[in-house]
Amino acid sequence: MDTDEKLLRSLTSITRTSNDSRLSFEEKLQRILSEMVSCMGTERGSIMIAKRGRFLSVAASTDPRLIGEKQPVSEDAPSCWVFKNKKMLAIGKTADRKAFCNRFDHYRKDAFLLMPVLNQNRVIGIITLTEKIGADRFTKADQQILLTLSAHVISALENHRLTESLRKKKRLLKQKNEKLQKLERIRTELFNMLIHDLKGPLSEVIANIDILSYTVNGDNLEYVDSARTGCDTLFRMVADLLDIARMEEGSLKLAMEKIAPSDLIRESLARLQAISKSRNVRMIQKIPDVSAGLEANADRALLLRVLQNLLTNAIQFSDPGETVVVGFEPVEPHQILFYVQDNGPGIPAQYHDAVFDKFTQIGARRDGRKYSTGLGLTFCRMAVSSHQGTIRVISDGVHGSRFEFTVPRHI
Incomplete structure (x- = not known):
């Protein structure tokens, strides 16, 4: 199988995996990484995700023990250099390798290749490939192939970012709604309590005005009638408020x-x-x-x-x-x-x-x-x-x- 045919097959597989809604995000990344490792002819590889611009987290790896490991972007490590510079990093010699302090010693070969996954000039992930099978180097052709493959990883990473962002906003919205519902319940209970308590003194006022109407005559009676009319109107308003609340709650029989x-x-x-x-x-x-x-x-x-x-x-x-x-x-x-x-x-x-x-x-x-x-x-x-x-x-x-x-x- 020639290189172009192999690349096309890998791109097709990565695209199919990215669009498979049955797979979890972690499963997608692991399958995509396996396809990239196979296409690039390496034994090891990983995909790291940028978290809030402060550290990198291993989301997929050929070594399951590394999944979940975090690396602060402030460290002197190849992946951190790629994150900061937004550039591909290809190391092929021992001298180049020693330029970084934090590079694990358990690798058998010197060459490694790191590619940033960019979206709108922002690093959202980093692909690392090591342990090249055969010659211990990554050619310009290898680098171009990885560049092509990384472009198809963007959709999986960006969809995950958008999903996480949506989930976070949904969670915050739910918390705000719960708080608003609690405040609304308190307001309604206080409102109903105040309205209910108004009925007592208002009934007493109306009763006393009725008694007063029998002792007043002449022009003064007009003022008593006016006061009684106002109190009757207010009493109906209070009754309306209470019954509206009961009907909204479905408790009015x-x-x-x-x-x-x-x-x-x-x-x-x-x-x-x-x-x-x-x-x-x-x-x-x-x-x-x-x-x-x-x-x-x-x-x-x-x-x-x-x-x-x-x-x-x-x-x-x-x-x-x-x-x-x-x-x-x-x-x-x-x-x-x-x-x-x-x-x-x-x-x-x-x-x-x-x-x-x-x-x-x-x-x-x-x-x-x-x-x-x-x-x-x-x-x-x-x-x-x-x-x-x-x-x-x-x-x-x-x-x-x-x-x-x-x-x-x-x-």
């Missing part, structure tokens, strides 16, 4: 029962009389003729708060003297559709989905002020979804908004 939709609407309107009066917004209920015997299968408390949130938003975004309409109607298949219609500024089409996200701020009102949907609509979406229903907003962004949601009928 629904208390399903048969509910007359007309009763639900009347109760929600009664609870918001004070705020609608203070805003000078009239509320109208529309009860269909077919409402007799019509019942929803739902959690009464949750649906009542859904209606209250939608009505509160409609009142807040309506100008004085405007009208808010609330009603329901049966729809197929076996559902009841509730709706709240206002004549406010409307919601642009691009925000029809975003309004149900937490703390969403939408455009500008006609008076130039920003307004936010806060958590009320987020709670509405999650509460309706927990009933296997849907909720949406219909608006052209100019002539008011209509919020609709569905819940199952009791059959």
Whole structure:
């Protein structure tokens, strides 16, 4: 077999080995080294890997005992010289050999050949061949053959470097994610604890305001009503926060029962009389003729708060003297559709989905002020979804908004 044919066979074998995904990195290097030793006609050889630019580590060797050995690049050794100078080193005479202090004495022959494996002018590995069979020297042709072979080792070494880099980044990312998840759990627990603790003193304030309303009359009663409305709104916000957290955790249990939709609407309107009066917004209920015997299968408390949130938003975004309409109607298949219609500024089409996200701020009102949907609509979406229903907003962004949601009928 002539030299060219032998080189071609070795290159083919090295390429096949480098691309074999079934082999580990160590197995690939060992097979590649064996092929190079055979092609170059030597008895010994090794492949060293550069580690963080501080030392060289033996990754493959014809002597298994050397695998894993490390050599600082600061030493006076042939491999260190090649690493620093990024050049091939060919030694053929005893005098040349003695130029390096740290060269093992157990070699039987003088000649050895070292080739840097370069990638973007950076040494990523070093190939060492010693104990040349036959003449104790490496010819120019041998050096050219090793140069050709080393070019095909780059892919195996660089793929390993990239894999190690990716594995390290993945490990760091996992650690950061675990830390973030821990911080998020702490934040959530603290948040829920604070919100839960707010309910106690807030309930006490509301109770005392109710008592105070029986002892105050005249103009002062208006201030008491305003304080009670503010506390009611704050109480709903606290309840929304707690229930959103429970629904996100999947720990909120629904208390399903048969509910007359007309009763639900009347109760929600009664609870918001004070705020609608203070805003000078009239509320109208529309009860269909077919409402007799019509019942929803739902959690009464949750649906009542859904209606209250939608009505509160409609009142807040309506100008004085405007009208808010609330009603329901049966729809197929076996559902009841509730709706709240206002004549406010409307919601642009691009925000029809975003309004149900937490703390969403939408455009500008006609008076130039920003307004936010806060958590009320987020709670509405999650509460309706927990009933296997849907909720949406219909608006052209100019002539008011209509919020609709569905819940199952009791059959």
